Amino acid sequence: MKRKFTLGFLLPVILSVTAMAQKPDSGLVLHYSALTPGQDLSGYDNHGEWHSIETGAGIPGVAAKSMSFDGSSSNIRVSPSPALAGCKSITVAVWFNPHAFPSSTSRSSIIHQWFPDQNASWELAFFFDAIQFVLSDGKTRKGISAAGFLQKNTWHHIAGVFDFDKQEMRLYLNGLLKDKQKKELAPVISPHAPLYIGGQNFNGQVSHLFPCELEDLRIYTRALTDDEIQALTKGFVFPKPEAAFQKIEQLEAGRYIISSVDAELIYAGPREIVQITTGEPFWKKTWFVAGSIAVAFLISFGIAALYYHFRQQEQAFEFEKRQLLERERYRVARQMHDDIGSGLSAINLLTEIALNKSKDPQLAAEIERIAVAAREVNGRIQDIIWAISTQNDTIGGLQEHLQRLATDMLAPAGILLHLQHSTDMQDTPVSSARRRALFLAFKEALHNIVKHAHATQVSLHFEPQGRQLCVRLCDNGCGFDPTTTGDRGNGLMNMRRRMEEVGGKFRISSVDSGTTVDLILPF
Known part of the structure; x- marks a missing residue:
């Protein structure tokens, strides 16, 4: 850097020049x-x-x-x-x-x-x-x-x-x-x-x-x-002059031009190129720059370590909370199975004994209705136990339960069931809320087939689609116009609402030769 300075009075300039x-x-x-x-x-x-x-x-x-x-x-x-x-x-x-x-x-x-x-x-x-x-x-x-x-x-x-x-x-x-x-x-x-x-x-x-x-x-x-x-x-290095110069403060390190002038600020001699070497300010020193970088690195490292520590604590807390929730779910499911399930099983047994001893046809019919109601309640209780049990929180467990439900509902109606499922993602976890929503929508779809479709065959497909599972039910029944659903309207609305509440999708298409229902569940 070259700059020009003038001195306020005439000074002798004695210079020697050496190659630098x-x-x-x-x-x-x-x-x-x-x-x-x-x-x-x-x-x-x-x-x-x-x-x-x-x-x-x-x-x-x-x-x-x-x-x-x-x-x-x-x-x-x-x-x-x-x-x-x-x-x-x-x-x-x-x-x-x-x-x-x-x-x-x-x-x-x-x-x-x-x-x-x-x-x-x-x-x-x-x-x-x-x-x-x-x-x-x-x-x-x-x-x-x-x-x-x-x-x-x-x-x-x-x-x-x-x-x-x-x-x-x-x-x-x-x-x-x-x-x-x-x-x-x-x-x-x-x-x-x-x-x-x-x-x-x-x-x-x-x-x-x-x-x-x-x-x-x-x-x-x-x-x-x-x-x-x-x-x-x-190109030049200049030693300190023998004559004293007026003090010039706050010079940056570099190469400067010094001229001597008289009191009238008129140049009184030839211009001379003088190399003035000044020390750099401390914030430009190598040690200061290196120290600043080191301090910045330590601060960044400390912030990262604190973030990692708090993140680990948060993850540990979330894990412990999930563990407590799963243990509570398991306890409730086991208690329902042991208490309510065993009570309903006892009711079924007593009704069967009463039927065998009853000689009155009217009384036998009433007892049979009690037995049917007890079996239905027992089935619903088993569905609730399945939904909250942590042992069933996988795609494989979900597929198995839906297949069993389809068999139990279609076989008594004389409807043939064709199964097609994938062995992929069997151990992929899925939450109980999503399992229950899909189960209830699936059960409603089976109910509509048995009650309204007049079908003889049903195909059940499980199709993985990225981070989603598509459950597809296809029947060969009479079909219907989805815009004029009649008494089916509430059931279709319930299926759509249940799937959308857990981030899923509900699709239905129907022609004269049958109906297709898609239940898409994210996981």
């Missing part, structure tokens, strides 16, 4: 740095000089002073470089500190080269708070830009790259890639075109750069990599 990170030099053909002392060859009081990588000789500028451009007449014209002739890929990188921005409809060139014989050019420019890298091969003009990143009086590192082999343009700001696009272009470098720094020369018309400062300008005849571009932003 190895900067790329392969393919470097032009380099300027105001921090590099050199002989003033231009007569314009330059504080640095251009260096030709080819000859090692200094190249004077035309009108430049410490690479500070005033926006009116200052620019640097560099004679054509043989090393640039015929190159395909190119990288341009520079430190840039704008003091003003062009309008939103114009731009200003930082570095520009125009080739009259090809009508081609390349340019690194900036416009309203944005940067741009443009190439033209004389036929096609291609460019990429990045907006919303520049600030006045703040140093930025800008780099434009054209990779001829990949036909790719890249634009970097402060070492970070901001844009990358495929661009098909031919080589544009000519041996006869001068290079303009701080201005633009097009058809002999020279425009000038807006007020700004440039530093550490580098031109390469190859495409630098992302890592090499980042290395350009980390």
Whole structure:
């Protein structure tokens, strides 16, 4: 990170510069740095000089002073470089500190080269708070830009790259890639075109750069990599100055630009790049981040453990409650069987003895009615015992009981029963409430067959359908119109109500050749 600070009074700045990170030099053909002392060859009081990588000789500028451009007449014209002739890929990188921005409809060139014989050019420019890298091969003009990143009086590192082999343009700001696009272009470098720094020369018309400062300008005849571009932003280490500086507080860790000014806030000397190293705040320290992650993990683990503990307690409570309920159901069923069932059996036995001893036909008929009523009550009691007994809470037990009921009701009426059932899900649990609802609806359907259908055959099917059991009764009777049920209406309504109360379904279809009833029970 680069920032610009000014001191409230003139201070001597004594700097020594050491290389901190190895900067790329392969393919470097032009380099300027105001921090590099050199002989003033231009007569314009330059504080640095251009260096030709080819000859090692200094190249004077035309009108430049410490690479500070005033926006009116200052620019640097560099004679054509043989090393640039015929190159395909190119990288341009520079430190840039704008003091003003062009309008939103114009731009200003930082570095520009125009080739009259090809009508081609390349340019690194900036416009309203944005940067741009443009190439033209004389036929096609291609460019990429990045907006919303520049600030006045703040140093930025800008780099434009054209990779001829990949036909790719890249634009970097402060070492970070901001844009990358495929661009098909031919080589544009000519041996006869001068290079303009701080201005633009097009058809002999020279425009000038807006007020700004440039530093550490580098031109390469190859495409630098992302890592090499980042290395350009980390090139210097500066020791503490011998003279004291005014205290500057609350600096973030990073690279800063320090300038000295007089009491009138006018720059009193050359700009100097100073590496100020500050400690990171504690919340950015590795130990704090690691500790925070560890604490967050422990808190999450504790919450998960508490949730798991309470969940286990809840499940244990529910299990214990079910166990108590099942034991109570078993106790009630056994007591009903032992007390009420045995009492009804005794009534049946006594009525049979009375029938055998009775000589009065009218009395025998009354005794027979008592016996029939006792048997019916006993059957209902057995059905209740079956419904509440926990030993019957399976699909297999339900099928067996329904088959027995169908046989007991149809056989006395002379109706033949055909059974078809699945051996799947025999041990699948089903609640007593659902078993009882299905049983009562099934019994009502059998009652309608015996009483109204005039059938000779009935088919009973048990069909698993996912998490449901479909019990289907089909008879070959006379059928009926379900819309005109007559006295059957209450029975059909009761069957539908019983199934829907436990989340099941009731379906009926009837034609002249018989009736089909589907009782669908979820489990």
